[in-house]
Amino acid sequence: MEVLQESILKVVTYFDIFQYPLTAEEIRCFTDSPCSAEQLEYLLQELLRDEIIFKTQDFYTLHKNSSLGAKRIKENTAAKKQLSRAKKIGKFLTSFPFIKGIAISGSLSKQVAKEDSDIDFFIITKANRLWLSKIFFTSFIKLASLVGFEKWFCLNYIIDETSLEVPEKNIFTATEIITLIPLHDPLLFNKFFEANNWIYNFFPNHGALKVAAEETSIILPRRIIEWMLNNKQGDKIDDKLMKYFRKRWEKLTSQNRFMRSGFQIGTVMAEKHFCRPYPEHFQQKILDIYQEKLEALKTTLRVAI
Numbered sequence: 001m002e003v004l005q006e007s008i009l010k011v012v013t014y015f016d017i018f019q020y021p022l023t024a025e026e027i028r029c030f031t032d033s034p035c036s037a038e039q040l041e042y043l044l045q046e047l048l049r050d051e052i053i054f055k056t057q058d059f060y061t062l063h064k065n066s067s068l069g070a071k072r073i074k075e076n077t078a079a080k081k082q083l084s085r086a087k088k089i090g091k092f093l094t095s096f097p098f099i100k101g102i103a104i105s106g107s108l109s110k111q112v113a114k115e116d117s118d119i120d121f122f123i124i125t126k127a128n129r130l131w132l133s134k135i136f137f138t139s140f141i142k143l144a145s146l147v148g149f150e151k152w153f154c155l156n157y158i159i160d161e162t163s164l165e166v167p168e169k170n171i172f173t174a175t176e177i178i179t180l181i182p183l184h185d186p187l188l189f190n191k192f193f194e195a196n197n198w199i200y201n202f203f204p205n206h207g208a209l210k211v212a213a214e215e216t217s218i219i220l221p222r223r224i225i226e227w228m229l230n231n232k233q234g235d236k237i238d239d240k241l242m243k244y245f246r247k248r249w250e251k252l253t254s255q256n257r258f259m260r261s262g263f264q265i266g267t268v269m270a271e272k273h274f275c276r277p278y279p280e281h282f283q284q285k286i287l288d289i290y291q292e293k294l295e296a297l298k299t300t301l302r303v304a305i
Contacts, residue, residue, distance in 0.1 A: 021059030163273035
């Protein structure tokens with residue numbers, strides 16, 4: 001089996017974890033070997049002929065299951081509605097102190113949604129003010145939960161502008177980064193993508209990311225709050241909040257409770273310049289499943305993938 005065919009199978013296998021069939025162009029964008037559209041089409045036809053992969057509508061998958069195509073179309077349609085809402089929420093988030101860069105992340109950034117889906121955001125804050133930013137946001141979430149809106153405001157990854165490079169470099173993080181949809185502060189997100197240009201080692205066929213985010217317009221109340229906390233006292237408060245959240249999450253982790261997504265509550269790293277899930281939990285779970293699927297496929301086809 002050719003290297004490029006193996007690369008195609010890796011892509012289809014990874015997205016099969018999420019029961020998400022792909023178009024030919026999507027497969028090309030996510031392959032880890034350079035290829036042209038013509039090469040891809042030829043190899044896809046070979047894989048279809050040998051019934052290694054299957055086609056449902058315009059999508060390719062590991063399974064001979066026509067419902068996967070219908071499922072994807074339904075989720076893409078729901079995502080269009082959610083994206084419109086997420087963009088409005090993103091604009092609202094610019095009113096929170098110290099938030100600078102805002103992007104849509106998670107499943108919605110991959111054009112996938114259900115009627116009750118959460119809306120996940122990737123946030124970049126002002127340097128050394130991540131935890132102050134988070135406490136303002138957390139306080140708002142408490143209020144939003146009273147009317148059932150908390151699922152629209154999920155911060156699944158927060159960094160400050162001094163910690164732009166993502167340390168874990170694997171297919172999971174590369175996919176999450178390259179599918180981000182920046183909403184605000186294009187200059188900052190250009191710096192973020194430059195700091196993480198290692199993602200093109202995983203996806204050499206993916207075009208350079210072009211940020212179409214809006215400039216952040218800072219309202220007066222935010223300016224006043226930031227001015228009041230732009231001092232040594234603000235530094236101390238930020239440090240204390242970091243310690244508070246760290247202690248709180250350690251307690252939640254010990255309770256061994258899980259969200260409906262399978263994420264263990266409390267397994268979050270609380271450091272000065274970032275707040276993100278521990279990679280050995282959800283991220284590693286996905287990587288383990290991916291490896292298991294590759295091993296199963298390798299055994300079936302008797303090839304090295």
